[in-house]
Amino acid sequence: MARINDHYQKLSAGYLFPEIARRVQAFSQENAEADLIKLGIGDVTRPLPPAVIEAFQDGVAEMASVETFRGYGPEQGHLFLRELIAANDYASRGVAIDPDEIFVSDGAKCDCGNIQEIFSVDCRVAVADPVYPVYIDTNVMAGRTGPSDDRGCYENILYMPCTEENGFQPELPDAAVDLVYLCSPNNPTGTVATREQLAAWVAYAKDCGATILYDAAYEAYISDPGLPRSIYEIDGARDVAIEFRSFSKTAGFTGTRCAFIVVPRELTGKNSAGEDVSIHELWSRRHSTKFNGVSYPVQRAAAGVYTEEGKAQVLSLIEFYMENARIIREGLQAAGYSVHGGIHSPYSWLRVPGNATSWEFFDLLLDSTHVVGTPGSGFGPSGEGYFRLSAFGERERIQEAITRIQAKLPAS
Numbered sequence: 437m438a439r440i441n442d443h444y445q446k447l448s449a450g451y452l453f454p455e456i457a458r459r460v461q462a463f464s465q466e467n468a469e470a471d472l473i474k475l476g477i478g479d480v481t482r483p484l485p486p487a488v489i490e491a492f493q494d495g496v497a498e499m500a501s502v503e504t505f506r507g508y509g510p511e512q513g514h515l516f517l518r519e520l521i522a523a524n525d526y527a528s529r530g531v532a533i534d535p536d537e538i539f540v541s542d543g544a545k546c547d548c549g550n551i552q553e554i555f556s557v558d559c560r561v562a563v564a565d566p567v568y569p570v571y572i573d574t575n576v577m578a579g580r581t582g583p584s585d586d587r588g589c590y591e592n593i594l595y596m597p598c599t600e601e602n603g604f605q606p607e608l609p610d611a612a613v614d615l616v617y618l619c620s621p622n623n624p625t626g627t628v629a630t631r632e633q634l635a636a637w638v639a640y641a642k643d644c645g646a647t648i649l650y651d652a653a654y655e656a657y658i659s660d661p662g663l664p665r666s667i668y669e670i671d672g673a674r675d676v677a678i679e680f681r682s683f684s685k686t687a688g689f690t691g692t693r694c695a696f697i698v699v700p701r702e703l704t705g706k707n708s709a710g711e712d713v714s715i716h717e718l719w720s721r722r723h724s725t726k727f728n729g730v731s732y733p734v735q736r737a738a739a740g741v742y743t744e745e746g747k748a749q750v751l752s753l754i755e756f757y758m759e760n761a762r763i764i765r766e767g768l769q770a771a772g773y774s775v776h777g778g779i780h781s782p783y784s785w786l787r788v789p790g791n792a793t794s795w796e797f798f799d800l801l802l803d804s805t806h807v808v809g810t811p812g813s814g815f816g817p818s819g820e821g822y823f824r825l826s827a828f829g830e831r832e833r834i835q836e837a838i839t840r841i842q843a844k845l846p847a848s
């Protein structure tokens with residue numbers, strides 16, 4: 437029999453969302469009449485904007501006739517979409533990104549997970565704690581870590597605790613690392629990095645030769661024009677950073693699938709002979725070998741995001757979720773909770789009252805209010821004692837959830 441990749445067996449059994457599902461199902465079985473409100477999973481709930489649907493349908497119609505039919509497109513993505521991205525997401529904010537530096541993909545999850553392949557298995561990795569689990573798990577699979585300890589920390593990963601004390605922003609490591617994963621606005625804490633904080637990361641990366649892997653999946657939720665939406669708004673970032681973006685949380689593409697990654701031409705790594713190697717060329721090789729491009733109608737749909745109507749519709753989609761986030765944040769604060777995030781992010785990050793653990797609070801919230809959220813400890817050991825509530829949902833349900841929490845589970 438074939439030997440398996442032993443590193444997979446180091447993974448703590450994909451435990452967070454299956455465990456939530458298990459507890460919710462057990463609760464429902466005993467409480468068939470309970471009206472559950474799910475504010476747990478990070479998935480959008482509103483339909484695609486009309487301008488996107490129109491472009492999507494146009495793309496589908498083109499596939500129906502021999503004159504306009506498309507087969508394989510460029511692996512990197514159609515130029516029409518990469519040009520729109522460069523102009524609207526970057527040039528409009530004073531950032532020069534060439535369409536050739538953009539790789540369109542079927543998701544930021546895949547991109548964040550795949551990027552580590554082009555780096556040495558010996559690279560030392562730093563991640564914020566708590567954080568989106570994909571960064572760590574894919575490095576475990578690749579063999580960059582030892583086993584995990586009883587707190588769930590893998591050997592050889594540098595965890596950067598994000599706590600109330602540091603405003604949930606990772607602090608620069610004392611030591612040199614090779615790869616740093618940053619996520620802003622952060623999932624799960626909902627907090628956002630300032631220009632100064634990102635500038636410090638860029639300086640650190642230059643200093644120790646690290647590459648920053650910057651996940652900006654939620655950049656569209658940043659409403660303060662003074663906050664950076666791209667790491668390339670920081671001088672020098674082109675030399676040290678790769679950026680991940682997605683249409684998922686922005687324009688409702690979680691079920692449609694389209695995202696992109698920016699790999700600047702300046703970015704280099706070193707080979708074992710100590711020579712500089714273009715990261716752009718390595719990624720291009722990897723992407724075109726293992727990926728055959730995003731579906732043509734989906735790329736047309738993504739282009740619909742950048743029409744005048746599309747931009748306005750996406751903005752009102754974000755405003756809708758952000759109003760939900762405001763209702764959650766202010767409603768919980770009124771009930772005595774300490775709440776972070778929820779201003780430039782759809783996620784509110786609340787301190788679990790008393791000395792309960794994140795999972796104990798999960799059960800308490802479910803039992804007393806029938807509201808489902810996400811235990812902070814599922815995102816890393818420093819998430820213990822916190823809880824994530826998502827603003828993705830219908831307005832009345834969010835209001836109802838907050839009313840129940842205020843009535844049945846105030847924090848004081």
Ligand SMILES: *Cc1c(COP(=O)(O)O)cnc(C)c1O
Pocket residue numbers: 478542543544545546548568619623651653681682683684685689690694695
């Ligand atoms: C949702 C999410 C993504 C994944 O987006 P897809 O493009 O749908 O794969 C990436 N990063 C973070 C932090 C996310 O929360």
